Amino acid sequence: MPELPEVETVRVGLARWVRGRRIARVDVVHPRAVRRHLAGGDDFAAVLAGRTVTDVLRRGKYLWLALDSDDAVIGHLGMSGQMLLLEAAVPAGPHLRVRFTFSDGGPELRFVDQRTFGGWSLSPGGAALPAEIAHIARDPFDPAFDAEHVVAALRRRHSGVKRALLDQTLISGVGNIYADESLWRAKLHGARRAAELTRPVARRLLGHVSDVMVEALGQGGTSFDALYVNVNGESGYFDRALAVYGREGQPCRRCGAPLRREPLMNRSSYSCPRCQPRPRRRSV
């Protein structure tokens, strides 16, 4: 489940391996992978052929290949997407969705995605920042990330604080895993109403969000199964450092109480019943 640290790891890998190369051919193996490109897979491939990748950029969980035509190819890993760089001779796996081959004959870029939540689309003129993702807020790795602005926006939200953290138009890059980890560090239950957080508490929470993702980036990303693999095909291993996510029934590392799992927004949330008491008035 790639979140900001994992996507940044992929971006760095793509920049290293794809920047400056000319796309010779694109094969859309599964149409769902380009469902956002309404003109279809053939058109997607035709537009990209002959273009050179000038840079690989990212905002939140979206990344894009900037092209010499000033257009962009936006990519999202979804739940299970992988970017693999492989020699052409390596046989295709069962979940290959899109294949990019390059005119230099070097390694292909293969987008592999079991659950098909991820995909690609074209953004005309979007090399600097695709209009399609301009509504996505800056993420904590962005030099222009304005924490005080996010604190103020967070404190105007009437929804639960976890829902607010997962809202990519408020702060981007945070997913279910790092939201839970951040809330545990901040000793806050995710159903606490965001608007009820004091300014210092909101600041502290955002500090934890940033810390936990910076730490994950340093570890090379999170992996729970073989689904997340970085661009060179190596699994991340940050899972060993997770304090709450996936640890139902195991002792809280702070107080020893058995961690709980409960549904929130129709997905699992992990927290400590003692460190993160449920609010009387719950917001989701």
Add this chain to the structure above:
DNA sequence: CGCAGGCCCTGGTAGC
């Protein structure tokens, strides 16, 4: 407008 919830999708696993 803000907010909440449903849906998409596949493979692994639990349960019968």
Add this chain to the structure above:
DNA sequence: TGCTACCAGGGCCTGC
């Protein structure tokens, strides 16, 4: 053994 039900969840979409 083979079937069904359920779970994982990011982001888009709809409806209130």
